[in-house]
Amino acid sequence: MPSSTVIVFGPSGHVASVAAQTAASLGAQVHLALRDPSKAIPLLDSSSHKFPRVQADLTQPETVQAAARATGATAAFIYRVFGGGANDHMRGTLRALRDGGVRFVVFLSSGTVTPRDAAALPGAYGPDRLIPFEHAETEAALAEVFGPGAYAAVRPGFFATNLLNYKKMVAEAGTSGGVIKAPYPAAEFDFIAPEDMGRVCGRLLVDGPELLGAGKEAVFLAGPQVVPQGQVIELLGEVLGKELKAENYASDDEAVQSIMADHALPESTARQLVASYRATAEGKPVFDPSTYAEGVANVEKYSGRPAMTIREWLEANKDKFVQA
DSSP: OOOSEEEEESTTSHHHHHHHHHHHHTTOEEEEEESSTTOOOHHHHTSSSOOOEEEOOTTOHHHHHHHHHHHTOSEEEEEOOOSGGGTTTTHHHHHHHHHTTOOEEEEEOOTTOOOOSGGGOTTSSOTTSHHHHHHHHHHHHHHHHTOTTSEEEEEEOSBGGGGGGGHHHHHHTTTTEEEEEOSOTTOEEOOBOHHHHHHHHHHHHHHHHHHHOTTOOEEEEOOSOOEEHHHHHHHHHHHHTSEEEEEOOSSHHHHHHHHHHHHOOOHHHHHHHHHHHHHHHTTOOSSOHHHHHHHHHHHHHHHSSOOOOHHHHHHHHGGGGTOO
């Protein structure tokens, strides 16, 4: 039975805001759960739909349970958080959702998680592979707390919004253009649009169990083209009317230091990211071929429209690269 009342955590995020908008357009009453309910959310604040707000923090399970109970939501959108009460791979948070009345969860996971069988997830990755490790363990917790058929683990590929990491360098390049330092420009990614992820998540929030069918929890998503990062940076320049050229860092250490400075990440995580770029540049794909094809098809299957190309996404979001 479709969920008529849903709750979206982190609705100021790129994916979550589109998920909320999509669920509302499908007729659901959508509640927004934020640490600060007064926070501006441009996409939703300008919407014709009404989005009641409630205070909640995914790292504080007691607030999650209170929010679920107060809203009467039967489905929830969540994402991986760290710290506070979430250091148990979010088991406490998931129990709070369940005990608050939620019966179906849409979890924004990662395409780096590959096992399809939930039983294979615990211990599938070590902490030395932080992104798949954390997401796989939370998927395992979902299987434990909610059980088969009561959640969807949405596993997208490489986010197009990662290109916003170069926004400062794009601005510094001036009106004519310049060099953008990027780890391993030859690395190829699918650059999936958050709009596509959000539309899929919103549809799953409303129609999830019936839409997925029995025995399916993992939903891979991918952008429709696999393109070298350097080529996409040049395309960004074309869209912005300036000439941009991607150039690798002089060393992995330099790339690590830059990522740490720009994103306040620990060194171990930054090194894992740089290593993943290097592996991809050396020919290791983000998805295996069959999973990639499935991921592209799933975007249209669950959202009702083909996945956006990276050019389409850049054209639609070029203002984000020039805004202060």
